[in-house]
Amino acid sequence: MSTVETAIVAEPAGAEEPRGRRRRSVALIVGTSIVGTYILAAVLAPWLAPYDPLAQDVPNALAAPSGSHPLGTDHLGRDVLSRLLHGSRVDLLLGMAAAGAAGVLGTVLGLVAGYAGRSVDVVVTRVMDVVQALPGIVLLLVLLLVLGPGAGSIIAALALTGWVAYARLVRASVLVVRDQDFTSAARLAGLGHPRVLFRHVLPNVWIQGVIYMTSDIVIIIGAIAALGYLGIGIQAPTPEWGQMIYDGQAFLASHWWLSAAPGLAIVVLGLGLALVSDALTDRARR
Amino acid sequence: MQRLGYLGRRLGYVLITLWGVSLLLFVMLQLLPGGPAEAMLGITATQQQVDALNQELGLDRPVVAQYVDYMGRLIRGDLGDSLVFGRPVVDVIGDALPATLKLAVYVVALSTLSTVTLATLAASFRGRAIDHVIRALPLIGVGMPGFWIGAMLLFLFALTFPFFPAGGIEEGFAGALRSLFLPALTLAISVSAILIRSLRRGLIDVLESDHVLTARAKGLRGVRLVVRHVLPNAAIPTVTLMGLVFVSLLGGALIVESVFAIPGVGQLLVNGFKRHDMPLVMGIALLSAAAILLVNLLIDVVYSLLDPRVSLR
Amino acid sequence: MVSAEPLLEVSDLAVTLHTPQGPLRAAEGVSFAVAAAEAVGLVGESGSGKSVAMRAILGLLPRGSTVSGSVRFAGRELVGVAERQLAPIRGREISMIFQDPMTALNPIRRIGGQIGEVLRIQLGWNRRRASAHARELLARVEIAEPDRVLRQFPHQLSGGMRQRVLIAMALACQPRLILCDEPTTALDVTTQDQILALLRRASDESGAAMIFVSHDLAVVRQLCSRVLVMYAGRLVEMGPIGPVFADPRHAYTAALLRSLPAIDGPRQPPVSIGGELPDRFRPPSGCRFRTRCTVADDSCASLPSTLLPVDGERGSACIHAATGLPDRGAESGVSR
């Protein structure tokens, strides 16, 4: 009912910056381009990296950045730039895999809980409470010790602890969408429950999941780094940003770039993902 | 009245969930390779020696019997004895709890303070340069691992400019304030990243709302307007996030306590895992689970107090 | 019946809003005066700038807007004055009632507190005295159980009741001018009449002047003694209700009246106005209605924006105004 006039007066809905629509699309473009470059770096790492990330050159260890080694060498004489590029392969792809797995698991359970109603909902919510009641780190520590180290078990562990956030998000959205007219209309038209779920309910709900996933990936990369610090992270010698940061930390005084380079890699990725998440949030809010 | 009924029901749920947590943990800890006996005796002990110790610790009985026994004692508040420290788990945790609680309170204070100021600044100058800076700032916090932020802060403010001690806790209130500032800041940086974004969004929505316009038409302005009308409404969605933040706090504390040598519960947990001190690990996990569930319950109650439209059903 | 010293004198008011598509001149060259205890109607279609003009008086425009021209209230200039000086006037000398009662009240605070607040802030009353007066105000706006409503939250009240609360809030400090921004548009017809009756009685009793913004001429006729008509950000006609309604001297006013279902007199189908609103960023030169005006001719293009005087106290921005609308306007079914 708001007349054009009120719209002007109350500032165009949804856009919080004066330059609104143009502003938001810039964020999306910048965000997706950053994330895109990271994905490219991860995929093309073997060709982009000047050296083999595992090749050691102990006598040449801790060399300062130079022409041959733009980011210098680490404490075992390996080229930091190459390890950084290959590191994206581990961190980004692992992050996406874990967030994806958690997302899928969470969305499915969220959908079922939200849509199936009463008994199923109570059971799933109780399970969600139990998983979320435990501090994430405890569950991660136990899972990793049970599953043993390695990328596979880290993805499984992160997914098994991370799915609850997605499930809660999706379930909440499903509860809202479930009673709306178009869902009951679809039911009336004789569509079976699964088809209604995936054809009608899901399209309205997945955007929330994607938005959360963008920030979840950064949190997961942080978690992988923390696991490395506790000694149960990615296996050496595989290059991984968190481990590179920790290894470089001992040389903070003399070789600050050993930690700074991977640190910057994580931050810029975080920035990219946040911009994408912001843009998607605005789009979803309208 | 109606709220007590709700509280009763929710406390019931908390107990059920805690029981679920204890079951999940007990099963998973059985899956861990090796056991406390091997951990205590070292790899070289003869198998017969290991069996003797297991028998003494009651670990040779069937898992179900052990679980029933554990729950029986748990209900009486007895978390058993720590294998490593040789003292009741409750005492061991009790010794370490003050440090973690001081840190947690300090982080909540720091992050709330920084969140409210930065979010209000960003919202009131939305769209301008300061808004973008404030929105980008916490991103650095989210991405960076806690141990790196901690190491940098220590390097800068405990060595290069020695304003703060390099880790540990000093006696007394002032001592604690001084010595826990850097660790609390480390955690606050990553925690407030999420809170600032949420409060900023909340503030902008409220600043554009009709009822703020009405308030301005009544002659309210400046701080009085923000405090009486803007903040209370904007803070509601952020309050619900506090629960999520509190959970991530426990994980972060574990790392920060190790970096800053704070004798807290996080340290106990890491060492408990390394030394296979199952009773200690179970005790800490259960207590933190209880804390998380109670905090979530508290937040739901606060939410209903803050927003009358939400009824406790 | 303009009294000697006008309570409110608006001269050449112009407002530019900051929109995603760039700056927008929402109102321009608006000049009028309001005498004490006088009820003036401000009418126009959506987007005519009527609401913007009114909010400009109290300086309650959205961020980034700019205001020029002058608004003098009881001899004091309000345009360009710092918020610190404006605040004491808002709610105490000039109060405002908004359009949508559902969102105009703070959802998480009780009604009593929200009404009492303006008394405590503007008059410095203590909590007890403020809430007592709040109870009295609720009674005056015909709310059944004032004591219960004082303790309730907005979501517990109907739209009509909330609008009564807003009126009570506006009357609290006995302001000398009440600005009403389409207060009844969001209400159903029956509640609308009750609220209008309430507003008339309130302004009569308190002797407060009133500016009543609406796109509904019937409502304005019921409440106001004079009317100002705005189109695309400009005043196009001004004058006492009777003569303007009977003998509109601007094609737009005439068209507006024709689109009004005649309540009294022969039932004629309402005639909608042809064409659409002009592009707000590039309004037509001269008279902005000429693109939709059935009597427009070349001379309209170069018309000055000010109102031309029409027999004494009336004004119209149409060059044909002085001579009355030519016959061609007849077939547009203007009921004289």
Added chain:
Amino acid sequence: MPRPERPGRGLAKRFVLLCAPVLFMAAACGGGSDDGDGGRDGEGADAGAGSELVVARARDLESLNADAITASREGWETYELIAQPLYMGNSEGDLVPGVASEYTVSDDQLSWTFTIRDGITFSNGAPVTSADVAFTIENAQEGPLQGALYQAITSIETPDENTIVLSTDEPNSGLIWDLAAYPVAVIPEDFAGMDPEEFWRTPIGTGPYMVETWSQGVEVVLVPNPHYWGDEPALDRLTFRPVPDENTRMLQLRNGDVDIVEDPAYAQLTTIEADGTLDVVEFPNPTAIFVTVDTTKPPFDDVHARRAVSLAIDRDALVEAGLRGYGQPAGSFIAASAMGGHEPEFGLAFDPAEAAAELARSATPDGFTFELMYDPAVSSVTAAVQVVQANLADVGITVELNGLDRDAQQAKRDAGDWDATIATIISGSDAGGIFQYYGSTNGFYSGSQLMSEVESEWQASNSDFSDGGRLETYRDLVTRIAEDAPQIGLYSPTRLYGTGPAVGSVAPRNPTGAIDYAAVVVN
């Protein structure tokens, strides 16, 4: 307490398959060194007035219970400052009188008579009597963790207040070494009337220091024992603090919060040396880091494959990369400095060409792949295994690194699903005990055929009380094991400390490089 299934000297030594922080100590570790040797020169003695030192350690002190501390080096190194056994090992690895002033062994080598040092008292002033020693040994025998070590003692008699006679069923030349260990550090009878748990919070012993306060996880503060029988301890207050993060430990040293740092990060040693006010202190430490392989199945059932691996490893590069130069290459799991240890020529050889030749002679001439398990928590080991991986890759042997904690490795070993693992052993001053170990752990789990020869030759040495003969046997065993290579030596790290300006001179207290805090010189 059920007797272990193999009577005899019991498991005198500990051996850990992981270079985890839990390192065990061979026999000869004892309490404070007596007057003779050590860095205590004249002028240091009276510098004690008002001197305090704060020491930052990697791990927290969890318990001071003589039996439970077997799991933490911090535990026994603190306890050794508080309580002393009958005899103690000094830094050169010789046994010196402690609570006992002398001892004699009977002709049939079955009974040992100790005379208690006259006038010696506990820190609570009570004199030390033979009853206290008897109680100490009986209490040690009941210890769930260390009790097995002392089952060999079948009878304890106390003819008078100052004499105690211990007898065994079989001759046991190493008993004196077992008695020079912390589990049998002398404590007052019946815990001096205190409840055991309370006693172990502030143990009473005859050592130079005693516990003033101990707040878990924060610090333990030691103050001089007023009734100490030896020279007055150098410090008025000695504080140990756990600081888990190695960088934080370093920062506390550099900004003066602490005076001594244990286990400084290797990477930061260069920073310490660059800082004029700080020093790196390096004590010899008879610890060997080595690889032990499963010889019962391919690829390591073939001696040539094992020898190829041994020859392909560049041990100097290991010391450089892993320890930044602070240590020496090791050719065997017996440290060269231990009695009976030496530097076996084959064990230290680095000859990729010869390694390739050995590989050619092996069952898999074109190379093979194996999994190497290690503990990722120790940064020097993590660096070293990556160098080993690169070295072996050069000769066509592919190493898959697998960082597992101690129990995960134990589980794989029990399932027989392992190829090789990194192990650590501290061989105190006497290599004999480690060979006995070798037998009892099936050749450090390698199942090596050499194991039976090692077992029998070690048994023979047991009854040979003359030093010459025993040591010759041990040296020969070291050489033969190195050449058959079921165990491949890597390196021996030295014991490192970072010291601040307040620390004058420090000297080791025992063979494993613990600082003698009773004799430290403070500036």
